[in-house]
Each structure stands twice: as C-alpha cells, then as structure tokens.
Amino acid sequence: MNLTIFYQLAVSVFCVVATIFMVTIFIWAIMFQAQLNKLIEKIEEILEIAKVTAGDTKDFVDRTIQSLETFKKSVFTFDFIGRVVTEIIKFIKNNNREQTK
Numbered sequence: 001m002n003l004t005i006f007y008q009l010a011v012s013v014f015c016v017v018a019t020i021f022m023v024t025i026f027i028w029a030i031m032f033q034a035q036l037n038k039l040i041e042k043i044e045e046i047l048e049i050a051k052v053t054a055g056d057t058k059d060f061v062d063r064t065i066q067s068l069e070t071f072k073k074s075v076f077t078f079d080f081i082g083r084v085v086t087e088i089i090k091f092i093k094n095n096n097r098e099q100t101k
Contacts, residue, residue, distance in 0.1 A: 074080050
C-alpha cells in the first residue's frame with residue numbers, strides 16, 4: 001500500500017511541476033510575442049519614414065533634372081549669350097571708368 005501512495009504522490013507532484021512549467025512557458029511566450037510586436041511596429045515606422053524619404057528624394061531629383069534641362073535650353077540660346085556678353089562689356093566699361101578716376 002505504501003508503494004501505491006508513493007506512486008500517486010509522485011504523479012501528483014509531477015503534474016503540479018509540469019503545470020507550473022507550462023504556465024511559465026506560456027507567460028514567457030506572451031512576453032516574447034509582445035516584444036516582437038513592438039519590434040514589428042518600430043520596423044513598420046522606420047519603413048514608412050524610409051518610403052516617405054525615398055519619395056521626397058525622387059521628387060527632388062525630378063525637379064532638379066527639370067531645372068537643369070530648362071537651364072541647359074536657356075544657356076545655349078543666342079539671346080542668353082548676347083545678354084552675357086552685354087553684361088561682361090558693361091562690367092569692363094565700369095571697371096575702366098573706376099580705374100581712370
């Protein structure tokens with residue numbers, strides 16, 4: 001009879017220890033999942049910022065290319081060259097007048 005009681009006591013202790021172990025593992029898994037969710041939220045926030053930044057950079061590059069194309073078209077016109085030459089001549093004349101004074 002003593003052996004039966006010892007066996008039942010051992011099984012009961014094993015069940016209690018196993019239950020505590022399972023509860024501990026369950027709580028640890030929930031904590032791990034919560035930390036993982038926070039990490040995923042931070043990664044999503046970083047990706048959103050990166051997407052916005054990439055879009056802003058693309059817009060900036062597009063505007064820069066358009067400005068450079070406009071500048072290129074205006075630089076190679078005779079009107080622009082004529083205005084530049086006129087300004088250079090005015091600068092030289094003003095510089096000569098200041099030197100003679």
